[in-house]
Amino acid sequence: MTAEGGHGLDTHTPGGGVGGSRRGHRRRLGDVVAGRRRYAGRGHAAARHRGYGARRVTATTTATANTTGADAAAQAPRPPRLPRDFRGRGKWIVRDLGITVPFTWEGRDGDSRMVAGGPQYPIWFTNLIHRGALYTLTYKWPGLTEHPCSRIPGFDLETLNRKLGTARFVGREILQGNPNRYVNHWRVGVVVPQLPPGKFLRFPPTLGDIYVDQRDRGTFWQVLQFGIQNPYDPELDEWLVMDTFEHRPGRVTLPARCSPPV
Template identity: 65%
Template sequence: MASRRTRRTLVSVVAGGLFALGVVAPGPEAAPLPRAAQADGPTAPDPREPRPPLLPADFQGTGRYIVRDLGIDVPFTWQGRDGNSQMTAGGPDHPIWFTNLIYENTLYTLTYRWPNIPLYPPQLCSKVPGFFNRQIFNDKLKTARYVGPEILQGDQNRHVDHWRVGVVGGSTVPGEFFRFPLALGDIYVDQHDPSRWRQVLQFGLQNLFDPELDEWFTLDTFEHRPGEVTLPDRCPPPTP
């Protein structure tokens, strides 16, 4: 998420992912940090070949969006239909409320509310310049580095593969010219189905409204059936 309206470039990239500039005062007591634990004790070698995360064309996911240093923990949905997708965190009755979309080869971000940041109405819907779609997103995910198998602990322990993907600005020649990190995403997907997403940590310029530059979302449910994707009326038409 400059303003928050342009804060989300994705990689949260990811996914539907995002740009802003601001200093925010600390909020109430922090919400618990989502936990990922390595399995304890000796384990046999894992013969399977891990596959990188994949965003499916049709899906519905529900969970929580967490900004730990601000004490924010709000409802979160992520839905896809025919390759378009939409993230929504919070709502009219929550301290944060925004939506990010990949819609008809275009990336959008619209922030209605963020703590201590004056978002003067009417909030503008930002169309990120350039051509962007699900295929481009998945191609970037193919460059993710495999961190390892983990267990997300909760009401039910979920076995996941942990992947890390990043975006770097500047020269493409390491060590020759100045380079700088733009965004980083830690992505946790089901070990048996990398198109079933469980948790994402976003860190970087796309989170500049957050003092610690990091935000989580966790998904309690994720189903492979078409969701609802709606481009808000205030958003400009998609890129031709």
Template identity: 65%
Template sequence: MASIRARRTVVSVVAGGLFALGVMAPGPAAAPPLPRAVQVDGAAVDSSSPKVPRPPQLPADFQGTGRYIVRDLGIDVPFTWQGRDGNSQMVAGGQEYPIWFTNLIYENTLYTLTYKWPNIPLFPPRPCSKIPGFFNRQIFNDKLKTARFVGPEILQGEKDRHVDHWRVGVVGGSTVPGEFFRFPIALGDIYVDQRNPSQWWQVLQFGLQNLFDPELDEWFTMTTFDHRPGVVTLPDRCPPPTS
């Protein structure tokens, strides 16, 4: 899934899966602004507060549409994210766009396939990356349970959305508090509906899983998201889960 493509390592993929892409891209100034988040209760909320809501969860069945945005490259392309029976697939862009990739959780396996990206050779075609190890929606949701609650916010766009802002990350190095060596590997800011934490509206992905982007950050923002079963298709270029 997410911003987790062929060059990404296993540990960075877990956070990037936050989740599962010829017209030239518009210039950076032409890309429309992202919805602006406004914190409605002042400072960030202490995660120990009894008022902390349920953390984000990825539903088994859903379908959503939106935009995938790489701001420093001036890229703003169509984006779809669909789930069926626990499998899920993200697709950003397409053959006629400057980027095109797909990320999948499929039959307990994580896949990422980049068809097109600026300054990446198209020939020979890039292989589909089947990430080693067992990975599924339950593992992803277990990781989301460790997310930190930032606070309630309003995403201001064509339609204002009342959301809960969460942050989840992967950090390398010491896990002991104090002055010890550690470094960030991946970070995700997740905005879900305040009434339903399985309804996703916006995600920022930042870190090593975004190595194709000079600024290491990529967004997706949803315009629709509902809980009807979607369509998940493993590309022909990807090896089956049992191989």
């Protein structure tokens, strides 16, 4: 998901974890198809602590070399699906900038809101799906001097979940931490232009790796984003890592600066 500007997804962790990606209408799972943690520490110095990162992944392969595409599809679990009501906390990570900030992601009646950082942190943004539109507002980002709220109409929870329904199953994995998370790893993204197999020039504006609980495809534990929809970050990637994810209604409010047109 993202705040105004961009955020997308990728995987594999520099420094002992799975690494990832980020923004684009700035941080949208929402964008990636488009959203942070119990924060250990206080203040700017803690926010920039490089010790916080995506969880280390232990992978378990699920297909053999002789597995066909049809066999793999039959073995795959159902793809991720963001629920209508949820709330969770975690962290938002921009590893190349050395920044980690608190993150919250909440949903209510199909609307949802991500908030990363705050006025005391080096980055601060919000991404929302609200009444059929996608909003992104970046309050703070290194080197950013403009802070408009962007709005993309025609985007709601079902739009997001339809895109998530096209995700490819990577495998069953363990995100090592306290506690360990047993997850299904999925890859989703946007590639343009849409052309048949063959020798064509293609571009991936946004890619994302999504890790959902093996027992519940609606419980999201980690999202790694990468793509040109994350233009504020030099390496074009950001990650979100959840510490909690509960299936009960959260609080979703539209910032005054993002008031919809009358």
